[in-house]
Amino acid sequence: MRGWAWAKRLYLGLIFLFLYAPILVLVLYSFNYSRSRGNWAGFSLRWYGELFQDRAIMGALGNTVLIALVSALAAAVVGTIAAIGIYNSRGWRKNLLINVTYLPILNPDIVTGISLMLLFIALSFPRGLMSMIVAHITFGLPYVVISVLPKLAQLDPQIFDAALDLGAPPRQAYVKVILPQIMPGVFTGFLLAFTMSVDDFVVSFFVTGDGVSNLAIAIYSMARRGVNPKINAVLTLLFIAVAGGMYLIQRQLNKSAVEL
Amino acid sequence: MRRNWALYPYVLWMALFTVVPILLVAYYSLSATGLGFRLTLTHFARVFEPLYLAVLWRSIQLALVSTLICFLLGYPVAMILAGSPMRRQFSLIVLFVVPMWMNFLARTYAWMTLLEKNGLINKLLGLFGVEPLNMLYTSGAVVLGMVYNYLPFMVFPIFTVLRKMDPSLLEASGDLGASAHQTFLKVIFPISLPGVLSGVTMVFMPSVTTFVISQLLGGGQFTLIGNLIEQQYLRAYDWGFGSALSIILMIVILLSMGLMSRGNAQEEMGGLL
Numbered sequence: 070m071r072g073w074a075w076a077k078r079l080y081l082g083l084i085f086l087f088l089y090a091p092i093l094v095l096v097l098y099s100f101n102y103s104r105s106r107g108n109w110a111g112f113s114l115r116w117y118g119e120l121f122q123d124r125a126i127m128g129a130l131g132n133t134v135l136i137a138l139v140s141a142l143a144a145a146v147v148g149t150i151a152a153i154g155i156y157n158s159r160g161w162r163k164n165l166l167i168n169v170t171y172l173p174i175l176n177p178d179i180v181t182g183i184s185l186m187l188l189f190i191a192l193s194f195p196r197g198l199m200s201m202i203v204a205h206i207t208f209g210l211p212y213v214v215i216s217v218l219p220k221l222a223q224l225d226p227q228i229f230d231a232a233l234d235l236g237a238p239p240r241q242a243y244v245k246v247i248l249p250q251i252m253p254g255v256f257t258g259f260l261l262a263f264t265m266s267v268d269d270f271v272v273s274f275f276v277t278g279d280g281v282s283n284l285a286i287a288i289y290s291m292a293r294r295g296v297n298p299k300i301n302a303v304l305t306l307l308f309i310a311v312a313g314g315m316y317l318i319q320r321q322l323n324k325s326a327v328e329l
Numbered sequence: 330m331r332r333n334w335a336l337y338p339y340v341l342w343m344a345l346f347t348v349v350p351i352l353l354v355a356y357y358s359l360s361a362t363g364l365g366f367r368l369t370l371t372h373f374a375r376v377f378e379p380l381y382l383a384v385l386w387r388s389i390q391l392a393l394v395s396t397l398i399c400f401l402l403g404y405p406v407a408m409i410l411a412g413s414p415m416r417r418q419f420s421l422i423v424l425f426v427v428p429m430w431m432n433f434l435a436r437t438y439a440w441m442t443l444l445e446k447n448g449l450i451n452k453l454l455g456l457f458g459v460e461p462l463n464m465l466y467t468s469g470a471v472v473l474g475m476v477y478n479y480l481p482f483m484v485f486p487i488f489t490v491l492r493k494m495d496p497s498l499l500e501a502s503g504d505l506g507a508s509a510h511q512t513f514l515k516v517i518f519p520i521s522l523p524g525v526l527s528g529v530t531m532v533f534m535p536s537v538t539t540f541v542i543s544q545l546l547g548g549g550q551f552t553l554i555g556n557l558i559e560q561q562y563l564r565a566y567d568w569g570f571g572s573a574l575s576i577i578l579m580i581v582i583l584l585s586m587g588l589m590s591r592g593n594a595q596e597e598m599g600g601l602l
Contacts, residue, residue, distance in 0.1 A: 077409045081421070084406055087477070088428045091439035094449055098442065105447070147338050154335030166336070169343050175586050176351075177538035179555050180575045183562050184350030187572075191353060207346040210339070270434050270541060275562070288434045292441060292545055301442075304435045311430045315423055 092308055099301035116302040126303055129287035132198065136273075136283060137266035140205035145259040147206070148213025149251070153243070155214065156221040170211045181208060182275030189276060196278025204276045205269065209262030216261060220254035221247075351579075358572035372573035381557070381574075388553040391468065391543075392536035395475035396483075399532045400525065402476070403483035407524070408517075410484070411491035418492075429481050437474050437545050444470055444546070466548030474542040479535055483528035490524030491517070534582055554578055 099117070103110035120126060155166045173181060185204050189196055194203075224247065232242035248255075270285035277286065284303070291297045361367040375381065410421055428436065443449050444465040451461040464470055494517070502512040540555030549556070554574060561571030 080405060081409055084402065085424060088425070088480075091436065091443055091477070092428060092431065094442055095435075095439045147342065150335045151339030154333060154339065158333065158336065166340075169347065172343075172351075173347055175583060177534065177555075177578055177582055179538055179540060179558055180351075180354065180579050183558065183571065183575060184354045185346065186562070187353040187357065187568070188346070188350040203346065207342070210342065214339075264430060268430075268433050270432075285432055285434045288432070288438060289541070289545075292434070292438045300438060304431070304438070307435065308431055312427055315427050315430065 095301050096305045096308065099298065099305040101298065104298060116298040120299045120302045123299055125282070126284075126287055126299060129282040129284045130303065132201075132281065133267055133283040133285075136198070136201050136205055137263050140202050140209055140266050141259050141263035143202075143206045144209035144213050144262040145255055148210045148258055148262075149217050149248075149255050151210070152214045152217035152221060152251075152254075153247070156218060170214050172211075173208050174211050174215075178269075178271035179275075182272040185272065186275040196276060197281040200276045200278070201273050201281070201283065204272050205262075205266045208269070208272060209265055212261040212265065213255070213258030216258035217251055217254040220251040224250055354572045354575050356572075357568045358576045360569065362567075362569055369569075372569040373577075375570055376573055376577055384552055384557055385554055385577075387551065388537050388555070391471055391551070391553065392475070392533050395472050395479070395536045396529055396532045398472065398476050399480050399483040400529065403480055403528065404487060404521075404525070407484050407487035407491055407521075410488050411494075422488075425481055425484065433478060434541065436478055437542055440470070440474055440477065441465060441545060444473075465546065466550055468547070468551055470546040471543050471551050474546040475532075475536045475539065478542065479532040482531035482535075486527035486531065487521055487524040490521050494520050530586055534586070538578060538582070 100112050100114070101109055102113035102115055155163060155170070158166065182204075185200075185207070186196075188194075189200050194200055228246055228250070229242055232246040233239065237245065268285070269283075270289060273283050274286055274289070277283075282290070284307075288300055288304075291300055356366070358372050359368055359370070361369040361371070376385075410418060410425075413421065441448075445451075446461055446463070446465070448465075450464065455461065498516055498520075499512060502516045507515065537553075538555050540553060540559045543549075543551050543553045543556055552560075558571050558574050558578070561567045561574065565571075
């Protein structure tokens with residue numbers, strides 16, 4: 070039985086090695102003085118220095134954060150209101166709404182990308198930052214709706230009536246009674262939309278224009294031209310941000326689990 | 330509670346940015362090149378030319394191979410995760426999710442570094458006197474990229490189902506004289522089947538539609554349907570043919586999704602966070 074437990078550990082270890090090795094190699098090479106990945110020319114922060122001077126990459130990084138924040142916020146607001154509307158509707162209407170909500174999730178990225186590109190061209194909508202934000206709101210919205218809907222279903226329907234009976238106008242009842250209860254769902258949806266936005270390459274690639282890039286587009290165009298150690302540096306920073314953020318969230322969750 | 334004004338912004342948004350764009354794709358796929366609308370099926374007919382059928386077939390083949398490898402690698406992982414104690418389970422899942430939160434492009438680019446001619450793997454092999462291998466720009470590299478990127482999509486749905494399984498079922502199976510092997514085949518696996526089906530769709534779908542992995546790790550030598558669509562729009566400017574390919578791809582995906590995971594996608598998505 071002990072041998073079996075070790076086999077399990079070994080297997081998990083190998084899988085984690087598979088998942089992390091490429092990232093660790095990337096991190097390692099970001100500190101390599103040499104441009105070529107073939108040889109190690111000593112520890113250096115050279116590429117980090119060059120990275121901060123690189124207008125294109127820093128601009129792309131700024132765009133990524135800006136697009137993710139704006140689109141996730143907009144998706145959270147519109148999606149939450151939509152979830153309340155869907156929750157309150159009945160019959161075929163409700164089914165249709167839920168099916169349409171799943172459409173962007175099920176649709177392949179590439180089809181979402183080219184279809185939005187065709188729309189922006191047809192409307193002569195200028196392609197760049199705005200078109201990217203609109204596209205990101207569109208694929209973020211469903212994640213907010215499907216995160217909020219289950220929270221609404223868990224609500225006691227009498228709470229809303231009680232608020233009305235106590236004299237709250239409906240709008241106030243929604244904001245002061247319903248919203249605090251569904252807030253965890255709203256937050257989950259926001260986080261999902263934000264992550265999807267930061268991670269997105271395909272849709273952004275098709276709907277952008279005018280030389281506006283997010284980080285993924287910048288990496289793609291550099292990677293196609295071959296080696297660039299600045300990519301390693303920016304990805305290392307990204308990895309530290311992600312791992313740090315996950316660590317903080319996990320600590321928070323553990324703390325609240327202990328309090329419960 | 331008849332407050333349907335809440336729906337207006339959403340319905341308007343979804344109509345304009347989801348439904349209308351898809352109708353536009355349908356429009357271009359059916360219209361002859363040139364001004365105005367003239368109904369034609371030539372774009373769809375082209376999809377069935379041998380050259381393009383070969384591309385479609387290659388996409389499906391590589392995606393199927395990747396899905397199978399993800400299943401073989403991922404099922405044991407899901408079982409081990411589900412069987413570990415609660416507290417550790419959470420940390421292990423976080424470890425699994427962290428690489429996924431790295432940019433998708435970043436993960437694919439990382440493999441370029443490892444696989445290239447003077448990359449780390451060849452350096453290591455060189456220590457043992459092995460001649461440098463051509464690993465980058467092969468179909469193997471494309472499959473590897475798909476497995477690396479989408480493995481968690483296989484693990485999480487299976488894990489979600491296995492975790493909910495009542496452990497007394499295993500005891501009952503043992504008490505009734507089944508061997509561990511039989512318990513797995515006759516109890517555990519059938520119960521986990523919905524998770525497996527979701528996992529298969531969630532790996533197969535992005536694999537069959539990708540154009541990034543094949544571009545970066547296949548070096549453009551392994552044209553998949555995604556690459557073909559990209560080329561039609563951004564290089565050949567043949568919107569009609571590109572749209573016809575997109576419609577075919579959409580039908581394939583929606584059919585397989587509808588077939589495999591009848592509406593429980595919501596639950597599986599929840600498992601990802």
